[in-house]
Each structure stands twice: as C-alpha cells, then as structure tokens.
Amino acid sequence: MLRQALAYIEEHQARFVQELLEFLSIPSVSAQPEHARDVHMAAFWLAEQLRHIGLRSEVLRTGGHPLVYAEWRGQDLHAPTVLIYGHYDVQPPEPMEQWHTPPFAPELREGYIYARGASDNKGQHFAHVKAVEALLRTQGTLPVNIKFLIEGEEEIGSPSLGAFIAANADLLRCDCVLISDSAMRAPDQPTLVYGLRGLISMEVTVRCLERDVHSGHYGGLVQNPIFVLAQMLAQVKDAEGRVRIPGFYEDVRVLDDEERAALARVPYTEADLMRETGARCAFGEPEFSLVERRGARPTFEVNGIWGGYTGPGTKTVIPAEAHAKITCRLVPYQDPHKVAQRVAEYLRSITPPGATLEVRVHEGGSPAVLLERDHPAVRAAVRAATDTYHAEPIFELEGGSIPVVAHFRDQLRAPVVLLGFGLPDDNIHAPNERFSLQAYQRGIEASARFLLEMSACCAGRGA
C-alpha cells in the first residue's frame, strides 16, 4: 500500500508543485480588509481541490473569514479518524521592497518555492492534501477516516474558530488532530512540538496634550507623549531582559531537571540564532538557555510604536499622543487576562503626572498549551517521521502560537500531534518567505506514512 503511494508521490511531484504555486498566487491576507475577496477565493480554490481528490468538501461561513471543511469516511466502523488542521490565510507581505520577487508571484529558485504563505502555512497543509490524494488514487480508499479543517483567520488570532468548534464538536469528533504549522530543527531532524506559547495583545496610548502644538513656542514647557511612552517602556525590562512587572512570572511553569536536561540536548546555539536572524548576539534572561527561553519563558514585546510626524523632511511639532502595540507570549499556567491586567496596572503605576494612559486589551488572547508525548497517535508520528527522515524526531517546545490548539484539546478532548515540515530559515512572517521543495515532498511522504501508522495502531471511537 505504502510503496504504491510513495511511487505516486514521486511521479506526480512536478504537478504537486505547480498546484501549490497556484494556491500561493492567491493573496489571502487575513489582516487586510482589501484582501477579503482574495481570502474567499483561496477558500473556494482549496475546497475545490479537496473535492477533486474525492472528499466531501465545503466552504463554511463564520462571522469572519470562511472555513474549509472536508471529509472522507470509509466503511470500517473501527477505523480511527484523523482531523487535519491548517490555515490558508497568510501574514501581510510588507515591507514589499525587501522581496526579491513579488510575494504573490511564486517563484522556484534553487530548490525553494518563494512566496508569502509558502511555509506558513499553505505548503505545509497542502502536503497533507497531496498525501491523501496519493493514497486515494493508488488504493481507492484511505486507511483512516479523514477530516480537514483549514481556516482563514489563524494569522489574526482565530477569532471565529473557538465558537465554531464548540458548536460543531460532533462534526469534528476525531481520534487525533494532526497539525503541520511548525518547523523542523534541520532538514534531516524531524521535530515534534509538545508545547506552544500563548499570546495576549494590547494597544497603549499616552496623551499629554489636547492638540498637537508648535515645538518652538511650547518646547521645554510641556511634556512630549512620545518621550513619556519611551521612558515607560524602558522601565518594563532590566538591562538583561527580565520583565520587571510585579507578578509577571508568578504562575509560570517551572521545568524539572529531567525536562531541562532533555531540552539541553536540543541542538540550538547562539551561532544558529545569529545566522537565522542577523542578530549580533543573543539577548534575554541569562539564567535560562535559548531553548528554554523560547519554549518556557513568557515575553513582553513592543511590536510597533508611533506618534508625531514621520513623513519626509522636518515638522516642528510636539504631538498630543503616542501609541504602542504590545504582545506578551505566555507559557503554561499563565492566565492571559491576568497577565494583561498585571501589565496594564504596572504601566498605569508608572504613568507620570501630566500624562494619561489608555490600555486596550485585544480580545481573543490564547493560553499556552502543553501536549501529550506518550500517546499512540504521537508514537505513530514518531514512526512515520523516523521512516521518512531516517532519524528519530526530537521533542521541542515552540515559541510561536497556534491559538486553536487549546480549543481542540479542551473541546474535542483529542490528542494533538504537531509535526512540522517548515525549516528555521523559511523566513515566515518576513520578506522572501520560502518552502523547500524537499521539505514539501518529504512532508507528503511523512503524512502518508502517518495515516497508515494511525490505522495500524489506533482503534477509532466512531466518527
């Protein structure tokens, strides 16, 4: 069964690449309202692909961008059901001038596909679509029941999906959830992610004046809100990057010696970090390793800061207000709302007289998740990955977030397997995002192997 599927994958690889290029040419940027129609088009394009390979497939409305849902059910009442999740929306491509080729004119170069969304996440979930195609075309059947749930709002925090899952728990019932939306440590080092950080996001505004004023007439006489905001933010961390907000680290999960030792074996050095990012050196809590900081420590980051005049030339003005976008990555046991409240209280406590502070906490904060490492579905993934990459997977904590995972775990009560096909230098969320052709092909193979392993190891609980 496997041999024929692998031969099919090999034989049809060129077409699989062409189809992915077509998918990538649709600019499904979920954050930008002017792309709403493109987001729709991507959903319909993907639903049509799933129908074409033989699944029952539909585009479902939500309050926001639509969901693509597709399924295939066999006769075998005891076959397990695998729910494959992914997202067809992509991050905004800006800054445009830094792309070597346009973000939505996908190009093949030196073994990579360059396009926004190539790795995060179109290429990765489309690999599963192609694996299902290979199995169906060569066997006329699948070893497991399959459900695809591919959303269009992941990059904006999945605001509609929690409610959808709660209302459709029956439709989505499964024996495991499989997600490929993360990275491998290296092309030959399969990586199973057993924890993701959570996220809360907020916007702060500092006001000192009722209107912008002349900086000559009033300079030296009134407070400048940009300066006030900068001074406030500068107090949030100490010189080595520890967050000074009282209680910020209060509920943080403490790693035991065994887990610290296991994470110490994850191959990741300061040199890797510098190569991937262009940073001159690492920065952050010195008492934790890089791998621990990424997976097990919360952060306070400023993602954007603005105010006053930023156009060409000079404008001699003292602006009335200044703004910043702030996000905190969260780790297990931290409560997103409690952290947001702590941050807001602290900023309020250091707001100087003469300035007012407004803090808007965005809805839809998500908690961190910690996943099972010893479940038959995880062991099936270990075997599939080992056979595909000829190396045993490592288990790693990831620093990024996939907000919906907490909903899958809590509402479907199914184990979640995070087996990523991306690579650390795929430039996700950045200019020149790319996906390796080899990673794509091996991802398809790993997916086919996983579905076969699942049928061998797990009895279904009824889909």
Ligand code: BES
């Ligand atoms: N695929 C990423 C998550 C990820 C990033 C996993 C890096 C592994 C390594 C996902 O698409 C993503 O970017 N999530 C956002 C969620 C946010 C917008 C709520 C994130 O982490 O910033």
Ligand code: MN
């Ligand atoms: Mn992303």
